[in-house]
Amino acid sequence: MGRRTTADVSPPNAGLLKGLSLTGGLAMVLVLLAFGAVMIGPYGLTTGQVLSALLGQGDQQAQIVVWNIRLPRVGAALLVGAALAAAGASYQALFRNPLVSPDILGVSAGAGLGAVAGIFLSLPVVMIQASAFVGGMVAVGLVTLVGSLVRGTDRTLTLVLLGVVVGALAGAATSLLKVMADTYDQLPAITFWLLGSLASITTRDIVPALPVVLIGLIPLALLRWRINVLSLGDEEARALGIEAGRTRLIVIASATLITASVTALAGVVGWVGLVIPHIARMLVGPGFGRLLPASAMIGAGYLLVVDTLARTIAAVEVQLGVLTAVIGAPFFVWLLARGRRGWL
Secondary structure, three states: OOOOOHHHOOOOOOOHHHHHHHHHHHHHHHHHHHHHHHHOOOOOOOHHHHHHHHOOOOOHHHHHHHHHHHHHHHHHHHHHHHHHHHHHHHHHHHHOOOOOOOOHHHHHHHHHHHHHHHHHOOOOHHHHHHHHHHHHHHHHHHHHHHHHHOOOOOHHHHHHHHHHHHHHHHHHHHHHHHHHOOOOOHHHHHHHHHOOOOOOOOHHHHHHHHHHHHHHHHHHHHOHHHHHHHOOOHHHHHHOOOOHHHHHHHHHHHHHHHHHHHHHHHOOOOOHHHHHHHHHHHHHOOOHHHHHHHHHHHHHHHHHHHHHHHOOOOOOOOOHHHHHHHHHHHHHHHHHHHOOOOOO
8 A cells, every 4th residue: 555645635625614604604794793893982973973983074083093092903903803713713723732832832922022122222123022022932942942952852842841931931931021120110011011902003013913923823723634634733733744853943934923913903802812722613613714713703703702802891901911810811811611522
């Protein structure tokens, strides 16, 4: 019997119609959620006002609210939620671990340290975002470099453990900078950023992040079938002619790029990448070809709802990280209590 290849297994387009149907349904829900989010806020808008403003007509103040405030914020929530959920689904499939999230490999901690260093040095906002992006990439680069030097152990386990170590070191350095920061000026800004927020988002902030996220998503979409095989283990991947090491490196780089770019945009927003892939998996199953778009769309809708709550449930805006933790932690406990098996 000859060696099996990728062509010998089930075709990647299996269940295409079902996937397209679900994707269309989720897209419609997203459009409705986005429209509702544009209407809701301290300056309430009616359906007619929003439609008129979108067409550049009607009340001038409504147009300003829609185009300068609500739409950039809605767009950012959709982008950040989709990116974090897609990255979480990728990491979980790659590491074959349902507890893995974009925080793994030290991405969020590295990005947080980069941003805090930028705030501590009183850099402009653009440079703070750039510092966050560089911090996340450096953290993962360090994990990958050290992991490549460690021999004789399980590579996946080594990367995860190194991610924990690098994340802890970055967290310690962040704490040190918080202690040294100015109490009245820098420390509130650092705390605000570490909890995540879209309060000051503008269209100019979204424009540079969007292409980076798309660049990261394209390899994940193209490698969906190989990621499926990798989730079965390296031996099965090798038996099917897949070079596990190179594929794993591409997936890690892509998911990290996505995570670092949106963390630089919105700050540290936890739990989305951990919880949302589980919800998507319950809807579409473990096949990565359907799981990736489902996770991205559900994550986008989820963070849009959370951000709408964050700016409306209290007189003072609540940080995203607080709400995602309050919602995500009990939900994840429920998932664990269900004891669901066969998640991959």
